[in-house]
Amino acid sequence: MAAAPAFAGWEPTKPVEIVVAAGAGGASDQMARMMQAAIQKNNLMKQPMVVSLKGGASGAEALMYMKSSEGDPNKVLIAYSLIYMLPLSAKIPFNWRELTPVSVVALDQFVLWDNRAGPKTVKEFVAAAKAASSPFKMGGTGSKREDHVLTVFLEQKTGAKFSYLPYKSGGEAATQLVGNHTEANVNNPSENLEVWRAGQVRPLCVFDKERISYTTKVTDTQSWADIPTCKEEGVDVQYLMLRAMFLPGKVTAEQQAFYVDLFHKVTQTAEYKDYMEKQALKPIFLTGKDMVQFLEEDDALNRSLMTEAGFVAK
Amino acid sequence: MEALGLLLHGFAVLLTWKTLVLMMVGLVLGIFVGVLPGLGGPNGVAILLPLTFTMDPTSAIVMLSCIYWGALFGGAITSILFNIPGEAWSVATTFDGYPMAQQGRAAEALTAAFTSSFIGSLVAVLLITFLAPMISSFALKFGPPEFFAVYLLTFCSFVGLGREAKHKTVISMSLGLLLAGIGMDTVSGNLRMTFGSPELLRGINFLVAVIGLFGISEILLTMEERLALRGHAASISLRVVLGVWKDLPKYWVTLLRSSFIGCWLGITPGGAIAASFMGYNLAKRFAKEPESFGKGRIEGVFAPETAAHASGTSALLPMLALGIPGSGTAAILLGGLMVWGLNPGPLLFVEHKDFVWGLIASMYLGNVVGLVLVLTTVPIFASILRVPFAAVAPMIVVSCAIGAYAIQNAMFDIWLMLGFGVVGYVFKKIGIPLAPFTLALVLGNRAEDAFRLSMIGSGGTLKVFWSNGLVGSITTLAILLLFWPAIDSLLGRVGFTHGTRATSA
Numbered sequence: 033m034a035a036a037p038a039f040a041g042w043e044p045t046k047p048v049e050i051v052v053a054a055g056a057g058g059a060s061d062q063m064a065r066m067m068q069a070a071i072q073k074n075n076l077m078k079q080p081m082v083v084s085l086k087g088g089a090s091g092a093e094a095l096m097y098m099k100s101s102e103g104d105p106n107k108v109l110i111a112y113s114l115i116y117m118l119p120l121s122a123k124i125p126f127n128w129r130e131l132t133p134v135s136v137v138a139l140d141q142f143v144l145w146d147n148r149a150g151p152k153t154v155k156e157f158v159a160a161a162k163a164a165s166s167p168f169k170m171g172g173t174g175s176k177r178e179d180h181v182l183t184v185f186l187e188q189k190t191g192a193k194f195s196y197l198p199y200k201s202g203g204e205a206a207t208q209l210v211g212n213h214t215e216a217n218v219n220n221p222s223e224n225l226e227v228w229r230a231g232q233v234r235p236l237c238v239f240d241k242e243r244i245s246y247t248t249k250v251t252d253t254q255s256w257a258d259i260p261t262c263k264e265e266g267v268d269v270q271y272l273m274l275r276a277m278f279l280p281g282k283v284t285a286e287q288q289a290f291y292v293d294l295f296h297k298v299t300q301t302a303e304y305k306d307y308m309e310k311q312a313l314k315p316i317f318l319t320g321k322d323m324v325q326f327l328e329e330d331d332a333l334n335r336s337l338m339t340e341a342g343f344v345a346k
Numbered sequence: 347m348e349a350l351g352l353l354l355h356g357f358a359v360l361l362t363w364k365t366l367v368l369m370m371v372g373l374v375l376g377i378f379v380g381v382l383p384g385l386g387g388p389n390g391v392a393i394l395l396p397l398t399f400t401m402d403p404t405s406a407i408v409m410l411s412c413i414y415w416g417a418l419f420g421g422a423i424t425s426i427l428f429n430i431p432g433e434a435w436s437v438a439t440t441f442d443g444y445p446m447a448q449q450g451r452a453a454e455a456l457t458a459a460f461t462s463s464f465i466g467s468l469v470a471v472l473l474i475t476f477l478a479p480m481i482s483s484f485a486l487k488f489g490p491p492e493f494f495a496v497y498l499l500t501f502c503s504f505v506g507l508g509r510e511a512k513h514k515t516v517i518s519m520s521l522g523l524l525l526a527g528i529g530m531d532t533v534s535g536n537l538r539m540t541f542g543s544p545e546l547l548r549g550i551n552f553l554v555a556v557i558g559l560f561g562i563s564e565i566l567l568t569m570e571e572r573l574a575l576r577g578h579a580a581s582i583s584l585r586v587v588l589g590v591w592k593d594l595p596k597y598w599v600t601l602l603r604s605s606f607i608g609c610w611l612g613i614t615p616g617g618a619i620a621a622s623f624m625g626y627n628l629a630k631r632f633a634k635e636p637e638s639f640g641k642g643r644i645e646g647v648f649a650p651e652t653a654a655h656a657s658g659t660s661a662l663l664p665m666l667a668l669g670i671p672g673s674g675t676a677a678i679l680l681g682g683l684m685v686w687g688l689n690p691g692p693l694l695f696v697e698h699k700d701f702v703w704g705l706i707a708s709m710y711l712g713n714v715v716g717l718v719l720v721l722t723t724v725p726i727f728a729s730i731l732r733v734p735f736a737a738v739a740p741m742i743v744v745s746c747a748i749g750a751y752a753i754q755n756a757m758f759d760i761w762l763m764l765g766f767g768v769v770g771y772v773f774k775k776i777g778i779p780l781a782p783f784t785l786a787l788v789l790g791n792r793a794e795d796a797f798r799l800s801m802i803g804s805g806g807t808l809k810v811f812w813s814n815g816l817v818g819s820i821t822t823l824a825i826l827l828l829f830w831p832a833i834d835s836l837l838g839r840v841g842f843t844h845g846t847r848a849t850s851a
Contacts, residue, residue: 056680065682084755086548086754088530088547088549089529089530089537089547089548089549090530090532090535092530092548093548093754096544096547100544121535121536122535122536122537123537124537124547175532175533175535176535177535196802197802197803198532198533198535198799199532199799200532200795207485207486208489211486211488211489213489213490226690343535345536
């Protein structure tokens with residue numbers, strides 16, 4: 033536990049701001065606060081860490097903020113797929129290559145959920161959606177983003193039609209599903225966890241090539257591992273979302289190295305491991321060349337999905 | 347009753363010296379952040395959140411919720427003394443609170459504000475205690491059409507029941523709606539009216555606008571007229587406090603009505619802001635002499651404060667029971683809960699009884715302690731009015747600027763605040779009311795999103811706003827209120843000839 037920063041080089045001299053590109057209580061905010069707590073409780077850094085919410089303009093605010101903070105090593109962004117998607121859909125003048133990559137810290141899953149009163153399997157769900165007189169309502173976070181893209185691909189693979197309702201947050205999409213105002217959503221596990229445990233929603237399938245690995249029971253009868261993949265259920269749609277840390281552009285190699293080391297230590301803490309399991313995230317740690325390669329491939333994939341879905345602004 | 351037993355258990359968890367000390371510390375910090383315009387509850391709680399990471403969850407939430415209560419109390423202070431709403435929901439408190447201070451009744455107004463805050467919160471806590479499970483399921487009934495209907499009701503009540511000329515209210519509201527459209531549009535995912543400026547991306551922050559419109563413009567007006575804050579601090583004494591309390595029973599209808607509105611809007615995330623405006627407007631509507639409102643009527647302080655606090659308190663219920671924060675501060679508290687490993691949701695009440703009932707008990711205790719604390723410090727706050735204007739004005743401007751900057755750490759917001767100061771000055775000069783403008787700015791986006799989601803869901807038919815009893819009755823009520831003056835005169839009630847002839851000062 034007495035892990036005083038062993039790194040002899042650069043160290044922050046001011047409180048470090050962890051920039052969240054989403055609203056309070058969302059998945060990014062929760063993760064930032066977990067990191068803040070893990071760093072503070074395990075004394076991983078001498079300076080305190082503060083969470084700074086920059087969720088304006090669907091997160092574009094945070095991106096522009098990072099872009100304009102060139103050379104400032106006291107700000108670190110907790111990024112997700114919006115770094116690829118927002119510049120395409122809303123023509124935000126931002127390119128993640130202008131920032132300094134630190135590490136990929138997790139991969140987030142997407143699950144197809146419906147109301148407890150709704151169909152029980154993917155097959156029944158698709159059949160019901162096709163038979164419905166007005167299209168099924170699919171709730172999600174924001175427009176022309178992950179949830180929306182997934183909805184478009186579900187339509188393409190199943191032939192069913194959905195009306196996509198863009199809400200401000202995953203939490204809102206979750207309660208709207210519980211209240212039966214929508215028929216389904218494609219929330220991340222963390223966003224629907226509590227309503228699932230309360231038996232108000234049902235997971236139908238997970239959008240990954242393999243099942244989630246956690247086998248501890250979450251509800252009375254089911255664990256994350258009990259949810260079939262969508263491919264198993266005959267709907268071949270896959271999508272994982274990165275959770276990665278970035279520094280602003282033009283920081284020194286020493287500064288970058290400090291944060292690589294810091295977040296590596298974070299991934300070793302009990303807080304991090306506990307959080308991964310609770311929220312059904314895929315643990316991963318990529319940095320340096322591996323990370324850049326991952327980002328390039330992920331960017332290309334997201335770009336092709338966005339183009340195919342017709343969400344790229346002209 | 348089961349709830350009672352659990353509540354007593356909650357008190358048992360709470361009554362230790364350590365918790366009581368934390369409670370006092372939280373309240374004092376809260377009042378302090380509430381007094382600074384713009385800093386307010388959400389920021390105060392956010393700044394102090396890391397302090398609590400090493401505490402046990404119950405102590406931590408007690409301290410944080412006491413910061414919240416403190417900020418709720420503190421927000422009224424600057425509204426009344428300087429016409430600067432410390433919090434968004436204190437805007438309506440300035441309408442009568444500030445005139446009271448100008449007439450030398452500052453202490454009376456402050457006492458009224460604190461007392462009604464207390465009553466509003468108390469009603470909401472009682473509601474939380476006994477109706478928690480039922481209320482959570484009521485909140486789930488709200489889909490996009492229901493949300494839109496509630497916003498429509500707020501807008502319509504403003505036009506229909508407002509004292510100002512209708513066309514001026516509509517002009518002001520339309521300008522607010524226009525500015526609310528700046529930034530990212532959630533429904534289409536496109537940017538609107540940002541003209542390529544990264545500063546405009548996040549849209550116009552409501553608090554920045556409010557600080558400028560009310561605070562800075564007031565300074566400008568005072569400078570123009572004469573360099574003095576009008577009015578003197580009244581000598582606050584136990585007599586004033588008791589005097590206000592003695593009159594309380596006379597206003598029981600107002601207090602009850604505002605509590606009800608507040609609880610309702612707090613639980614459905616309509617928010618404290620809408621609640622305070624609605625509480626004020628309805629009190630005016632049903633008063634015997636509505637024209638005396640806005641000129642320093644104590645009821646004009648009771649009504650919005652009770653509603654705002656009932657709403658601020660009951661907003662914690664959907665946060666705990668559903669994980670939906672009904673207010674900005676509730677959202678930060680939500681983040682805190684997760685850090686302590688408590689996941690808000692339907693099971694929280696079952697799995698973490700100690701925590702939930704400790705929190706509810708702390709609401710009772712924090713409110714009582716808070717009331718005593720603010721009342722005993724009223725003389726200190728009221729004495730600010732005796733300081734010469736030339737000395738106080740620069741301090742107010744600086745604290746406004748700090749507040750505006752702190753909201754989003756953006757220098758641009760300070761310029762925006764100054765710009766809104768000039769706008770507010772011009773509006774006051776030409777008699778355009780500011781309140782509809784601010785209301786539209788804060789609710790415009792949500793109302794628009796709710797409307798468009800309703801339209802996507804229904805395939806574009808307006809019938810969706812009458813598709814069930816709940817949404818149908820709210821929408822109908824909204825339309826009735828919009829045309830209230832016409833309906834009123836149709837009913838042949840002469841005596842109520844407000845409307846086209848403006849009495850706006």
